[in-house]
Structure formats: structure tokens, C-alpha cells
Amino acid sequence: MEELLRKYDRPGPRYTSYPTVPAWTDSFGPDDYAEKLREAAALGREAPLSLYVHIPFCREMCTYCGCNVVVSTSREKHEEYVEVLRRELDLLADHLGSRNRLSQIHYGGGTPTSLSEDLLVRLWEKIRERFEITPDAEVAVEIDPVVTRREQLALLRGMGFNRLSLGVQDFTPEVQRAVNRIQTVEETESMVEYARHLGFRGINFDLIYGLPHQRVETFEKTIDEVLRIAPDRLAIFSYAHVPDARPNQRRIDPATLPLGPEKYAIFDMARRKLLSAGYVAIGMDHFARHDDELAVAQRERRLFRNFQGYTVRPAPDTVAVGASSISDVRGAYAQNARPLPPYYEAIRSGRFAIVKGIRLTADDLIRRDAITELMCNFVIDLKSLGQRHGVDAADYLSDSLEKLREMERDGLVRITRDLVELTELGKNFVRPAAMAFDAWLDRLPPTRKGKLPVFSRTI
Numbered sequence: 318m319e320e321l322l323r324k325y326d327r328p329g330p331r332y333t334s335y336p337t338v339p340a341w342t343d344s345f346g347p348d349d350y351a352e353k354l355r356e357a358a359a360l361g362r363e364a365p366l367s368l369y370v371h372i373p374f375c376r377e378m379c380t381y382c383g384c385n386v387v388v389s390t391s392r393e394k395h396e397e398y399v400e401v402l403r404r405e406l407d408l409l410a411d412h413l414g415s416r417n418r419l420s421q422i423h424y425g426g427g428t429p430t431s432l433s434e435d436l437l438v439r440l441w442e443k444i445r446e447r448f449e450i451t452p453d454a455e456v457a458v459e460i461d462p463v464v465t466r467r468e469q470l471a472l473l474r475g476m477g478f479n480r481l482s483l484g485v486q487d488f489t490p491e492v493q494r495a496v497n498r499i500q501t502v503e504e505t506e507s508m509v510e511y512a513r514h515l516g517f518r519g520i521n522f523d524l525i526y527g528l529p530h531q532r533v534e535t536f537e538k539t540i541d542e543v544l545r546i547a548p549d550r551l552a553i554f555s556y557a558h559v560p561d562a563r564p565n566q567r568r569i570d571p572a573t574l575p576l577g578p579e580k581y582a583i584f585d586m587a588r589r590k591l592l593s594a595g596y597v598a599i600g601m602d603h604f605a606r607h608d609d610e611l612a613v614a615q616r617e618r619r620l621f622r623n624f625q626g627y628t629v630r631p632a633p634d635t636v637a638v639g640a641s642s643i644s645d646v647r648g649a650y651a652q653n654a655r656p657l658p659p660y661y662e663a664i665r666s667g668r669f670a671i672v673k674g675i676r677l678t679a680d681d682l683i684r685r686d687a688i689t690e691l692m693c694n695f696v697i698d699l700k701s702l703g704q705r706h707g708v709d710a711a712d713y714l715s716d717s718l719e720k721l722r723e724m725e726r727d728g729l730v731r732i733t734r735d736l737v738e739l740t741e742l743g744k745n746f747v748r749p750a751a752m753a754f755d756a757w758l759d760r761l762p763p764t765r766k767g768k769l770p771v772f773s774r775t776i
């Protein structure tokens with residue numbers, strides 16, 4: 318195993334999108350996005366939509382954070398942001414016409430519950446005014462148990478939120494101090510109990526492996542506590558140390574980071590414990606209780622993944638509001654400005670705030686489909702993939718299948734005329750396998766600073 322880790326632990330994308338963000342350019346702007354929305358509108362009201370709302374505020378910056386965050390607890394700033402979000406929702410709804418049914422809503426951040434109750438209500442009122450929410454919609458919010466008040470949780474549940482994701486990371490005090498995020502087991506547990514009492518389902522914990530000072534023995538204690546609280550779902554993300562791209566990570570001493578086999582051993586321990594406790598591995602780094610709808614969907618090979626994570630309710634398009642948020646509409650990605658001033662200025666003058674994006678070609682679409690299948694279900698059904706895109710997928714993707722031969726020889730992949738399937742061992746190497754289908758990797762343009770794009774390591 319150590320040899321395989323050494324061989325395949327290379328920098329590579331996480332594939333929350335394909336083509337990945339470094340391939341996007343500023344030649345895709347607000348007018349292109351508006352055109353894509355008009356195309357989306359033409360599908361009519363029966364085609365549901367997914368809506369992502371980005372709320373960037375946090376009261377402090379965690380040193381490991383890789384999200385787009387604004388550190389502020391100012392009521393004025395929060396109020397201004399919500400007013401602009403409301404205008405952006407109007408602009409969006411005007412373009413979408415009767416295509417206004419939402420089957421998935423996700424509030425992410427940042428910390429969405431950094432907003433006070435009245436601001437959460439103002440935001441929600443606008444969504445309700447301009448969109449219709451389907452009766453079985455998945456309405457999710459990410460929360461930080463330390464800053465979230467019970468009143469906020471009750472309010473969100475009353476509005477119709479039914480899924481909850483809690484940031485946990487690691488319960489070990491030494492690790493928490495190193496990442497500037499102190500959160501006790503008791504705080505987390507009491508928030509989960511209350512959420513269950515309110516009727517939230519699909520409760521998810523986000524954990525991270527590879528954090529400073531983390532060791533197998535200490536993380537094992539975290540996993541034991543997590544198993545006792547028994548969330549429905551878990552994500553165990555690999556910490557990506559990219560201090561050039563994320564200056565807040567410079568406060569982490571690289572000498573304290575577990576790397577290579579040591580880092581993998583932490584994940585492997587967690588994975589084994591979760592599987593033996595009855596959780597099912599979902600895609601790359603997610604787990605779900607055997608009876609959770611994600612686990613059921615994976616067994617039936619109908620699991621899907623978008624920017625918000627794994628879902629069983631794939632909407633054909635995702636529209637997003639808020640600074641830095643990313644839409645995925647009619648075969649194009651579009652990202653809003655990250656800093657607040659240009660984002661505010663665009664929306665206030667009645668324009669979208671898109672600063673970069675990409676229109677996917679037919680080749681991008683088939684490769685994205687293949688990568689999604691692999692990341693979700695660990696298997697690509699080449700026949701149905703080909704049918705969906707009007708090609709013979711085995712022929713069309715022969716270059717990628719060739720690249721996988723080495724992984725096949727190493728016992729990580731099985732390839733037949735109809736299927737590409739990861740073996741049990743190979744499921745640990747899903748990102749390197751997905752890279753075989755990525756036609757952009759060798760031709761990504763340099764960043765604005767003239768550097769080649771930086772990816773985290775894949776294991």
C-alpha cells in the first residue's frame with residue numbers, strides 16, 4: 318500500500334467541477350451568463366432548479382480555511398449584504414421567468430448563521446416571493462455549532478430547512494488550538510440533539526484529516542465521539558495545504574502536518590472504523606448510514622454530485638447568488654466576483670457580477686459525465702455514457718482508458734468493453750483515476766501571476 322501511495326499521491330483536482338476552475342477565463346462575463354439563463358428559462362417551469370446562496374461572514378478565520386470568507390460581525394455589513402442578495406435574486410428570477418421551481422436550496426459559507434434572525438427572514442422572504450419550492454425539496458444549511466443559537470435553528474426549521482451540515486473537523490484540543498477553532502464535543506452534541514428534536518434529517522458532519530498535530534490515536538478518539546453522536550452522513554476531507562493561494566494557512570507550521578503514509582493512515586483508520594460501524598462509503602470521502610438516502614441512491618447508481626456535494630435530487634441547472642458563488646447553467650460555469658465592492662456595484666447597477674466562467678464543449682460534457690460517475694458511484698457504465706452523448710464511449714475515451722492501464726495493473730481499476738470500475742482498493746485512488754479523463758490537465762493556462770495552477774495532493 319505504501320508503494321501505491323507514493324506512486325499516486327500527486328497534486329490533482331478535487332473535481333467539484335470539470336473543467337476545473339483554472340481553465341475558466343474572464344472572457345465569460347455577465348452577458349454570457351444572461352444568455353445561458355435565457356436558455357435555461359426556455360426549459361419551462363417543470364424543470365427544477367438548484368439554488369446556492371453564499372453567505373461569506375465568519376467571526377474569526379480558521380487557519381486551515383479554504384473558503385471565501387469575510388471576517389465581520391458587523392450588523393451593518395450583514396444587512397447590506399442581504400439587501401444586495403435580495404436584488405440579485407430579483408435579477409435572477411426576472412431572467413428565469415416561469416422556470417422558478419427549486420428542488421434543492423443550499424446556504425453555504427462562511428457561516429450562514431452569522432446572520433441574525435431578522436436578516437435570515439428577509440432573505441427567505443425574497444426566495445419565497447420569487448421562487449416556488451417543490452414539496453420534497455432538499456433545503457440545507459451549513460452551521461457552526463459554536464455560533465449558532467437554538468432560536469436560529471428553530472427559525473430555519475420553521476422556514477422549511479430540513480438538512481443540516483455541521484463543521485466539526487477534529488475534537489482534539491491541541492489540533493483545535495492550532496487551527497484557531499475551539500468547539501467542544503458537548504456543544505456539537507447538544508446542537509445535534511436539538512436539530513433532531515426539530516426534525517432535521519440527513520444531518521452531516523464535516524471532518525478533516527491532515528490537520529496540524531493530528532495523529533491516528535487522537536483522531537481515533539474524535540471518530541469514537543462522532544460514532545457515539547451518530548450523524549446520518551459524514552464527509553472526511555483531506556486538508557489541502559496551499560499557503561500561496563490561501564495566506565491564512567501561513568499560520569500553520571508545515572512541520573506539524575502529517576504527510577504521505579502518515580496522513581493516509583489517519584484517513585484509513587477513520588474509514589475502517591466507519592465501515593465497521595455500518596456506514597457506507599459514498600464517492601471519494603463521504604460516508605452515510607446504510608439507510609440514508611445517499612447510500613440507497615448509490616446502491617441504485619443514481620447518486621449525483623454538484624458544488625453543494627452529493628445529492629439524490631439532481632436539478633438540471635444550479636443557479637447561485639452571493640459573492641464568489643458559482644452557477645452551473647446549461648453547460649456553462651459562471652462565477653461571481655469575490656470581493657464585496659465589485660459584487661455590490663454590479664448587482665446595484667442591475668448587472669450580474671460574473672467575473673469568469675466557461676462554456677463546456679461536447680468533449681468537456683462527456684468527460685465531466687465520466688468523472689462524475691466515477692466520483693459518485695466508483696463505476697462508469699460506458700454504454701449508457703455513450704448513449705447519453707451520442708458516441709461509442711469506449712472508442713471516444715480510448716486515450717483515457719489507456720492512461721488507466723497502469724492503475725489496472727496495480728489492481729486499482731477493472732476495465733471491460735462496457736465498464737470502468739474501481740476495485741475496493743482502488744476506491745482510495747478515485748482522484749488519480751478521474752485525472753485520466755481530464756483533457757485539460759496538460760493545457761491549463763498559467764494563473765494571472767504567471768504561475769501554473771496549484772492543486773492539493775490527491776490522497
Ligand code: SF4
Binds near residue numbers: 377
Ligand atoms: S468557520 Fe468555516 S468558513 Fe469560517 S473561517 Fe472557519 S472554516 Fe472557514
